[in-house]
Amino acid sequence: MAVKFVRPKIPKFAPDPWAIQFDEQGHLRHLLTIEGLGPQWITRILDTAEGFVSVTDREIKKVPLLRGRTVVNLFFESSTRTRTTFELAAKRLSADVLNLNLATSATKKGESLLDTLRNIEAMQADMFVVRHEQSGAAHFIARHVAPHVSVLNAGDGWHSHPTQALLDAFTIRRHKGDFTPLRVAIVGDIRHSRVARSQMHVLNSLNVGELRVIAPRTLIPTDVEKLGVRVFHDMREGLRDVDVIIMLRLQRERMESGLLPSEEEFYRLYGLTEEKLAWAKDDAIVMHPGPANRGVEIESSVADGPQSVILEQVSNGIGVRMAVMSLCMSANRGDNT
């Protein structure tokens, strides 16, 4: 891809590399990563999302909050679920939405990322929703946009996918309430998963009782203990007394790179089957950020079973994204009180 990408340099004088997410009054302006939000902002986003989820249950699923604003989906990497739920979220807030699939667009013709940005800014966009295969891309864009523009990270490389982690936390909270007594296990390809990284940050911020990761050694990042998790390589041990199981998508290209012997072997050891699910608590919920590979990381009867909340995650994703969009758009708009 011909995008000239410069990994963002975080200035040495900045005490907090995530401070860019807030405006001068301390209001959320960009959502780039879960780090730096703290429990207060996370809880405020989840509380706001409750209101929006109730809107999406109505006959007319639209509120006039962002009428006249323009949201641009900048997707440098393909995505169906994330892009469509961001699009629906913006439309239900009455914003105008522009979808740019830049994986197949001007960037292929050699236009630089910044040139693309300037052009879209000239169309009076108010918010960019960015997905990019490189870690730090949304951060880079946030440092270069005009002062009135907000940037939401819809997934950057292996780094972060904050709205996914927030909607997961929202779904867990709706089913389980308080986080402090909960045991949560994240299963699968932790190492290459921006979703897992963001989930760990969000669950730790909300003071989850115990956070576990279950995966073969090759799919666990080396510094994972620093994120406050317990590492398991065996499903029977890892799932014992667990309240929430989060399955991750196994990306097939990992197999080709030799990190895993075969899909069949992975499924035998780590695929969530009904038999393995029985090792967790009886009322454990099963989550998956999608798209799920049935028969690779999860058995069909589990994905569709009574403990699965996978489709609920998708619906909740719209409400959570509406909350993030309206909170970010309400920052930096004059006299905030």
Next chain:
Amino acid sequence: MTPTDRLLPVNEAIDRLEAQIRDSQRRGEFADPLIVGIHTGGVWVADALHRALECRDPLGRLNITFYRDDFHTLGLHPQVSPSDLSVDVDGRDIILVDDVLFTGRTVRAAMNELFDYGRPRRIALAVLYQRDGRELPICADWAGQEVTLGPDEQIHVDGPDPITACLVSSKES
């Protein structure tokens, strides 16, 4: 409360509201109303009316945060509880209830939200206190008390149990 704050009568105002609505009902209007309170103070007053009038449907609650017209200047107000309107509003007679009618903007927002739930047959407005300062052509069908305030005065309503109301001067607070 400071010594200069003046308490407003609440129970009397609610009784007067109830009496006015019953008058209308005797004339055959709003015989089977759906009562909807506006968060937060309006819900407290609506709850009192709902009990007094013995309505068959559950009380509706509107949180107009997503319909306010000051989002561009003030941003998103912190959430209280979401709207809760479990009864179909199509073809219904709705009594919309708020604590204080001031500029009229809250009522406008509430009506916009109501229409996103369906098409009521009619909407009437009941407020505990109707004060001066309207910025929109909206007035209450029933008001517990009419109040004229000085330029720096406001009505503060607290609740839910008991509901209290007082005149507060912003100069002194």
